[in-house]
Amino acid sequence: MAKKASGSNDKKPADSKKAGKGNAKPDEAADKKGGGGLKPATSVNVRHILCEKQSKALEALQKIQEGQRFDKVAQEYSEDKAKAGGSLGWQVRGSMVGAFQDAAFALQPSTVDKPILSPLVKTQFGYHIIMVEGRK
Secondary structure (H helix, E strand, O other), X not given: OHHHHHHHHHHHHHHHHHHHHHOHHHHHHHHHHOOOOOOOXXXXXXXXXXXXXXXXXXXXXXXXXXXXXXXXXXXXXXXXXXXXXXXXXXXXXXXXXXXXXXXXXHOOOOEOOEOOOOOOEEEOOEEEEEEEEEEO
């Protein structure tokens, strides 16, 4: 009978795997407690600074880290057509290039005076510094 008991113990790990599927719910609750910055979103209000050369992008990144406002640095350094301080407005998933989209959806919302920034993101357009102002 001890073998049957151990046999039923063997089934318990299988049951715990089923319970593992249920573990996603506590993780979701933890995300909500964490400020909700990483809740699933279908669109983000994104700003970026685009530079063709990595050295110029690093210089812009340093200015922001020194305390300059993201939008002011974007006006000075960004080489794209995004006016108004690098604002691209609300962008839906699938409307941005892969690496840019991955970085944008991974960021928590922040403000231009205290931005939470992506590391430099390289795309076919150049080097981007990305921040997100909102998620929905």
